[in-house]
Amino acid sequence: MYKFWGVLVILVSSITTIYAQSPSNEDNDTASGKTFLSGITVSTSADASAEGLSPPYAGGQVARGGRAGILGTNDNMDTPFSITSYTNELIQDRQARSVGDVLQNDPSVRVARGFGNFQESYFIRGFILGSDDVAFNGLFSLLPRQYIATELFERVEVMRGASAFLTGANPGGGGIGGAINLLPKRAPNEPLTRLTTHVGSGWHHNVGVDVARRFGPDQKIGIRFNGAYRGGGTAVDKEGVQTGLAAVGLDWR
Secondary structure (H helix, E strand, O other): OEEOOOOOEEEEEOOEEEEOOOOOOOOOEOOOOEOOOOOOEEEEOOOOOOOOOOOEOOOOOEEOEEEOHHHOEEEHHHOOOEEEEEEHHHHHHOOOOEHHHHHOOOOOEEEEEOOOOOOEEEEEOOEEEEHHHOEEOOEOOOOOOOOOEOOOEEEEEEEEOOOHHHHOOOOOOOOOOEEEEEEEOOOOOOOEEEEEEEEEHHHEEEEEEEEEEEEOHHHOEEEEEEEEEEEEEOOOOOOEEEEEEEEEEEEEO
């Protein structure tokens, strides 16, 4: 009996606000020859999903845009790159358990197993991209190696073509044919409580919990918990696999 357990991951995202200080007197001082300008507020964030997600097309399974690296999140018609953003609704409708299950819907991506274990490898336009080179919210080397479950993510974005200029060089040196970016789940405006279950052949079973709430003035503080447990038999007689994972995400806006 082999057991594989996930690791508790705490994800914290924040929006940084910079205030330009201005003197109390905003009028022109004709005597001194000085001119005072009104204050300017600049808001930005390293969180790719902090400014909101691109709206989906009809059906809700694919979004109208995605994050094109340093260009930010844009509509597909305004981006000179081929990007497809698969939503969480598609993940639920297809009962996708891994990023590879989601990308099976993309005709330009082929999914294979790497290194003889649970690790997934993705071939974008014929060029390999290992799971180590998948970005999390635009940043590399933050995701677990080998197998990436879908319970933690809101969207799976695929950008095809040379991407190093926009996303930077991948740690593993891959990504010649494109890049994959995963957007984390954030607490929505409305309270969310979701329980999902699945039972399949070989006594494969899955239980998932997704709970989100917002608190404070103007609902600025959000918290979202995702947990999942999976178990079942394998192709080897009397062998079983058990996996578990949990993540807590905090954000304020």
